[in-house]
Amino acid sequence: MSISREIECQIQDLVDGHLDEDQQRVLIERIANDPELTRLYVSHVGLDLTLSKSMRFSPAKLADLRQTPPSQPQIVKALLASAAVVALSLVVLRLIIVPDPPPLATFRASPGTVYQLQRAGDKAPEPGSLILNEGDEMTLTQGVVELGFGAGVRGIVEGPAKVVFEKKDRVRMTDGRAFFEVPAAEKGFKVITGDLIVTDLGTEFAIKVGDGSPDEVHVIKGRVEVAPRGHAGSGKVLEAGHALSSLGSDLTVTTPFKGSIFLKHLPDRLPYLHIPGDMSDDGSIVVIGDIQGEEPIKARFLPGKSGSDALPTVEGRFGSAFKLTGQGDHVLTDWAGIGQDDPRTVAFWVRMNPGEATYDTACVVWGHRPQGIETVNRKWNVQVALDRETKSRCIVNTTFGGFWFEGTTSLDDGQWHHVAAVYTGQNLPSGMPDLRLFIDGKREAGEWVWNEPIDRKEGNVRVRTETRVEEGAEPLMIGKPLHDRNSFRGELDEIYVIAGALETEAVQTLWQSNRLDLAKPRKD
Amino acid sequence: MDDSSTSETGNRPATNEEFAQLLAANQDVLLWFIKALLPGSPDVDDILQNTNLVLWRKQESFRAGTSFLKWARAVARWEVRAWLSKARRHNWLVINDELAEAIADTIEQESRGVGASARLDALAECQRKLKPRDKLLVSYYYQMSKSLNECAEAFELSANSMKSTLHRIRAALRRCVESRLAMNQAGK
Numbered sequence: 001m002s003i004s005r006e007i008e009c010q011i012q013d014l015v016d017g018h019l020d021e022d023q024q025r026v027l028i029e030r031i032a033n034d035p036e037l038t039r040l041y042v043s044h045v046g047l048d049l050t051l052s053k054s055m056r057f058s059p060a061k062l063a064d065l066r067q068t069p070p071s072q073p074q075i076v077k078a079l080l081a082s083a084a085v086v087a088l089s090l091v092v093l094r095l096i097i098v099p100d101p102p103p104l105a106t107f108r109a110s111p112g113t114v115y116q117l118q119r120a121g122d123k124a125p126e127p128g129s130l131i132l133n134e135g136d137e138m139t140l141t142q143g144v145v146e147l148g149f150g151a152g153v154r155g156i157v158e159g160p161a162k163v164v165f166e167k168k169d170r171v172r173m174t175d176g177r178a179f180f181e182v183p184a185a186e187k188g189f190k191v192i193t194g195d196l197i198v199t200d201l202g203t204e205f206a207i208k209v210g211d212g213s214p215d216e217v218h219v220i221k222g223r224v225e226v227a228p229r230g231h232a233g234s235g236k237v238l239e240a241g242h243a244l245s246s247l248g249s250d251l252t253v254t255t256p257f258k259g260s261i262f263l264k265h266l267p268d269r270l271p272y273l274h275i276p277g278d279m280s281d282d283g284s285i286v287v288i289g290d291i292q293g294e295e296p297i298k299a300r301f302l303p304g305k306s307g308s309d310a311l312p313t314v315e316g317r318f319g320s321a322f323k324l325t326g327q328g329d330h331v332l333t334d335w336a337g338i339g340q341d342d343p344r345t346v347a348f349w350v351r352m353n354p355g356e357a358t359y360d361t362a363c364v365v366w367g368h369r370p371q372g373i374e375t376v377n378r379k380w381n382v383q384v385a386l387d388r389e390t391k392s393r394c395i396v397n398t399t400f401g402g403f404w405f406e407g408t409t410s411l412d413d414g415q416w417h418h419v420a421a422v423y424t425g426q427n428l429p430s431g432m433p434d435l436r437l438f439i440d441g442k443r444e445a446g447e448w449v450w451n452e453p454i455d456r457k458e459g460n461v462r463v464r465t466e467t468r469v470e471e472g473a474e475p476l477m478i479g480k481p482l483h484d485r486n487s488f489r490g491e492l493d494e495i496y497v498i499a500g501a502l503e504t505e506a507v508q509t510l511w512q513s514n515r516l517d518l519a520k521p522r523k524d
Numbered sequence: 525m526d527d528s529s530t531s532e533t534g535n536r537p538a539t540n541e542e543f544a545q546l547l548a549a550n551q552d553v554l555l556w557f558i559k560a561l562l563p564g565s566p567d568v569d570d571i572l573q574n575t576n577l578v579l580w581r582k583q584e585s586f587r588a589g590t591s592f593l594k595w596a597r598a599v600a601r602w603e604v605r606a607w608l609s610k611a612r613r614h615n616w617l618v619i620n621d622e623l624a625e626a627i628a629d630t631i632e633q634e635s636r637g638v639g640a641s642a643r644l645d646a647l648a649e650c651q652r653k654l655k656p657r658d659k660l661l662v663s664y665y666y667q668m669s670k671s672l673n674e675c676a677e678a679f680e681l682s683a684n685s686m687k688s689t690l691h692r693i694r695a696a697l698r699r700c701v702e703s704r705l706a707m708n709q710a711g712k
Contacts, residue, residue: 005695008691008695009688009691009695012690012691012694012695013687014563014564015559015563015564016563016564016672017563017564017565018564018672018687019564028619028623031623032620032622032623032626035626038623038626038627038630039630039634041560041627042556042560042627042630042631042634043634043698043702044694044698045556045559045560045563046556046631046634046643047647047694047697047698047701048559048694049552049555049556049559050640050643050644050647050701051647051662051666051694051697052666053640053644054644054647054648054651054666105660106660106663106664106667106678130664130678131678131679148663148664148667154667
């Protein structure tokens with residue numbers, strides 16, 4: 001018996017769950033009474049499962065992305081969320097004759113992601129479109145984007161990042177980090193960075209570009225060919241477990257392989273780090289989060305002059321909290337921090353008694369502070385300390401090095417207070433960094449204070465947080481500034497560092513519920 | 525894929541290793557069966573996990589040399605009933621025992637001698653024959669786990685056009701995969 005197209009469509013609707021109860025009953029009865037229809041139904045169930053299996057990005061639960069397109073009017077700017085998307089999409093589609101360029105790839109973004117998309121030829125982007133075409137340019141301000149292509153190629157791009165689709169088999173990535181997974185059948189696509197041309201030979205590899213360091217390639221599986229730009233033919237094949245960085249035409253294979261620091265699946269929130277103030281059973285400090293991919297971040301207690309063998313804890317706002325005595329005792333991690341002018345949020349709970357505050361200390365800090373020089377903008381420090389002018393009020397002070405934002409609310413009242421410092425990566429019309437301070441979920445008034453000279457470019461104050469060890473940067477510390485004076489005295493709990501600027505609602509959720517709950521991805 | 529080994533195993537409990545191998549080897553078929561009993565349900569993976577937990581707990585009652593799949597399917601059927609009961613959807617889907625048996629037999633026939641990887645390979649071959657836009661559309665739907673409406677918006681189609689396009693593509697893939705698998709079987 002030949003089966004009608006209509007019944008096959010109904011069976012597919014049944015498999016997809018698109019029939020109401022009555023329709024299901026009628027169809028199931030037909031299936032039960034016709035072995036051919038039973039076989040067709042079973043085939044479509046099997047096909048659906050096989051399609052899901054072949055395409056599923058992650059074996060883990062897919063993130064609840066809540067990515068319904070924004071309802072506000074579209075703004076035609078182009079921010080390329082992920083270089084990976086560009087590269088992958090170019091490889092997949094090779095049409096011979098097309099009246100319009102075919103789509104090259106699709107993408108989706110994690111909650112909290114902000115991106116801009118510029119279409120080739122300055123065409124207006126279609127509302128809600130998640131398709132990328134040849135010639136498109138995407139800039140990812142913060143967050144993570146996952147790219148999907150027809151042949152199973154996928155990529156994960158972490159912002160800030162900028163990617164351009166140059167041709168169908170070539171993408172240019174000038175900033176950001178990306179992971180690519182390319183089936184053997186699709187080998188040959190290229191990713192061009194400032195220094196390198198990376199040609200896939202059927203593999204998984206990751207790329208890190210921008211931030212002032214040489215471009216890096218890390219091969220996780222399979223092989224890639226890497227050549228310096230402008231020196232075709234002088235490339236080398238890089239195997240799994242190896243990494244390469246470059247400076248100009250010099251390819252040196254001395255970079256330690258760090259494949260684990262790259263995200264390989266779309267996270268269900270912005271990359272983050274969370275130190276909850278708890279200790280694990282073996283006495284180590286608990287650190288949670290994926291801000292460094294799969295590579296765990298370690299934290300240890302350094303007692304300074306406190307004489308403690310172990311980090312003292314007290315009952316905190318949620319669970320335990322650290323108690324620091326101001327004698328150089330602090331927590332040191334091995335994570336370099338968020339660098340340059342990348343957006344970021346630091347949040348924590350603090351409790352201080354009257355008289356405990358000092359001037360120029362640190363609660364959460366990383367970066368570089370050249371000795372004796374106070375005007376170099378290479379650090380990031382969120383502290384609860386005495387104000388500079390009167391040294392009598394205990395306020396929140398967020399400094400980039402040489403310029404800092406002081407709040408107004410006194411916090412040394414023996415009560416727990418929630419502090420959140422949000423830097424968007426942008427500048428205000430005044431030229432100062434767009435920094436937003438929150439105390440207990442409310443926006444904090446304050447003012448900028450700075451030392452001269454202040455580093456400006458075209459009127460904007462430059463933020464250049466240093467994270468490179470070779471440039472003198474220190475990793476994330478809790479409770480000790482980058483100099484040796486005035487470490488923090490008080491209690492700290494639920495310390496978060498988030499690779500992006502949280503919106504007000506997300507700050508308030510963190511304050512109220514100790515939960516990171518982010519907005520839908522936003523296209524600017 | 526099924527277990528039914530012969531005689532040398534006798535009537536003893538399966539060893540842990542044998543049991544683990546049988547469980548792993550039959551995951552795809554069990555999932556296929558559960559999904560066929562609950563089409564459109566988002567909980568089939570959870571039901572499979574529950575089935576696996578029960579199977580492990582009852583490991584000692586399984587006898588090496590008997591049909592693992594038949595035993596596991598019975599447990600899966602119970603888990604499906606338990607899910608329907610918890611979801612208060614007793615009458616949601618009228619797949620009675622007779623139809624469930626017919627479905628189970630059909631799955632067994634379809635999967636005899638054809639493993640999951642052979643299906644994946646056949647599907648990959650068939651997908652390569654799709655027009656690029658069709659390939660992208662079906663990838664988007666499955667890779668991104670999007671709803672029909674979200675897909676329609678992304679591809680600038682009406683919801684009805686999106687649905688009929690997806691139906692057309694999947695019908696073509698089904699025919700192609702069946703044809704390839706039949707050719708591969710004939711060639712053996």
